[in-house]
Amino acid sequence: MRKFVSFFAGILAIIIVFWGTSLVMTAQKDSGSTGKLVIYNWGDYIDPELLEDFTAETGIQVDYQTFDSNESMYTKINQGGTTYDIAVPSEYMISKMIEEDLLLPLDHSQISGMENLGEEFVNQSFDPENKYSVPYFWxxxxxxxxxxxxxxxxxxxxxxxxxxxxxxxxxxxxxxxxxxxxxxxxxxxxxxxxxxxxxxxxxxxxxxxxxxxxxxxxxxxxxxxxxxxxxxxxxxxxxxxxxxxxxxxxxxxxxxxxxxWFDNIVIPKTAKNIEGAHAFISFMLRPENALRNAEYIGYSTPNNVAKAMLDKETREDQAFYxxxxxxxxxxxxxxxxxxxxxxxxxxxxxxxxxxx
CATH class of the missing domain: 3.40.190.10 (Periplasmic binding protein-like II)
Incomplete structure (x- = not known):
């Protein structure tokens, strides 16, 4: 009888362990605050140290994948075989993706730093009121x-x-x-x-x-x-x-x-880590991060606070600004x-x- 009770207790313990593990995994999946953020961007279009800093700050691992044209990006997202949490299309493609219901509306209550963007770079015709996108570079x-x-x-x-x-x-x-x-x-x-x-x-x-x-x-x-x-x-x-x-x-x-031209950050409709995607947008809107990215890439930043932090020769160069x-x-x-x-x-x- 003692052996039977001991055996039954062991089985019960195993069930409890599996049940607890399942609850933790489900909670992590539902929260979207841990795990992985899949970013789909142009090649060599972000300072890689910023991705490392984002992970260090949030605990969210980044899977950074690249495309070489708006059309190839659109095809991949439209097919739905791979899930992306962040994508960075250009203006005309953003309009097309909005029309075809491929993007999630942004929850601006989860985004901080929009006020850092210049007025001339928001509320563009392809996305009035920036309901679906946030300027990245221009x-x-x-x-x-x-x-x-x-x-x-x-x-x-x-x-x-x-x-x-x-x-x-x-x-x-x-x-x-x-x-x-x-x-x-x-x-x-x-x-x-x-x-x-x-x-x-x-x-x-x-x-x-x-x-x-x-x-x-x-x-x-x-x-x-x-x-x-x-x-x-x-x-x-x-x-x-x-x-x-x-x-x-x-x-x-x-x-x-x-x-x-504009390249903007969007969240595809099939995104899994929506909370992490909004956190990443806020992270990139910080002036110090936008500054580092602009200095690394060499493109013009729509972040006016970051632009003011650039060296005088760069920010006054009318070829790029x-x-x-x-x-x-x-x-x-x-x-x-x-x-x-x-x-x-x-x-x-x-x-x-x-x-x-």
Whole structure:
């Protein structure tokens, strides 16, 4: 009888242990305050020490995964095979994801630091009142030129058609960028939905082909640093790296009009660690963390308190922090919709084929 009681007590103890362990695991899962935070971001787009500091402060382990385009990020999240707690899409993709119900509304009661953001970077057309996103970095599309390889600096899009730059321009590969240059050179919006304007812009681009040496992507940085061309068109963040690699390079934002882009933090609808995601947003909104990130990445910060903490030369550099007058002439890419975007892509592809 004693052996039977002892055996029964042992079984009961095991059951109690398993039951208790199950309760702890369930509590951790439900709380979202421990465990893992899965971040889906562009490659090399955060100071890795900030991720370590976030974990040290909160106890939340970070699984940092990367993508190389908004489209690949969208496809992965839309398919739903992998759960991400944080993603960092660009403005037009945020609009698309909101329309398709792929994002969770933010709980602003769980977010601190929104007041640090500049008024010009919030309440944008792609997310009024920032219901779904928080600005992370911003920048522009502009012109990089080598001051030792040009007689006259190109300051506006129309300057790219100069005979001086024949076979000497590197153009970033992108339909919105290419068509946008054509449209804005003609005085039209880079979000034009008028067929005649799009055709006119494409024709304008055809006339630029003698000056284009190559249409490239990330490799544009290496080419310009190695002085393979005199002029390039690319984004401000890419330009920052080019300027660091070659002191002869200069970046300018066309004052008559260009693209103003935003990369914002969002929470995908399938997120599991929602509390941790809000904690991460608040962590990145702290001025000292936004400052460290801006210094590490080299992109423009929307955090005005952090900007004020940058060295004077950086924060007053109008190539990366343009004047209010220039900002007024910049446009954000709108979500054009599938049909109109297809027309942009088709015309741009025809331009690339024409060039060959």
């Amino acid at each position: 920048g522009t599309l502009g012109i990089i030129y080598n001051k030792t390889m040009v007689d006259k600096a190109p300051l506006e899009w129309e300057d790219l058609w100069r005979e001086e730059y024949r076979n000497n321009i590197m153009l970033i590969d992108g339909a919105r960028e290419g068509m946008g240059i054509g449209l804005q050179t003609l005085g039209y919006s880079l979000n034009s939905d008028k067929r005649d304007q799009l055709l006119e812009a494409a024709d304008k681009l055809y006339k630029l082909t003698p000056n284009i040496k190559a249409i490239v992507a990330d490799e544009i940085k290496g080419y310009m640093i190695q002085e393979e061309a005199a002029v390039a068109v690319s984004f401000s963040g890419e330009a920052s790296e080019m300027l660091d690699g070659n002191e002869n390079l200069v970046y300018v934002v066309p004052s008559k009009g260009s693209n103003l 343009p004047s209010g007058e220039t900002l007024d002439n910049l446009e954000v890419y709108d979500n054009l919709g599938k049909e109109l975007l297809g027309e942009y892509n088709d015309l741009y592809l025809q331009f690339k084929m024409y060039r060959k």
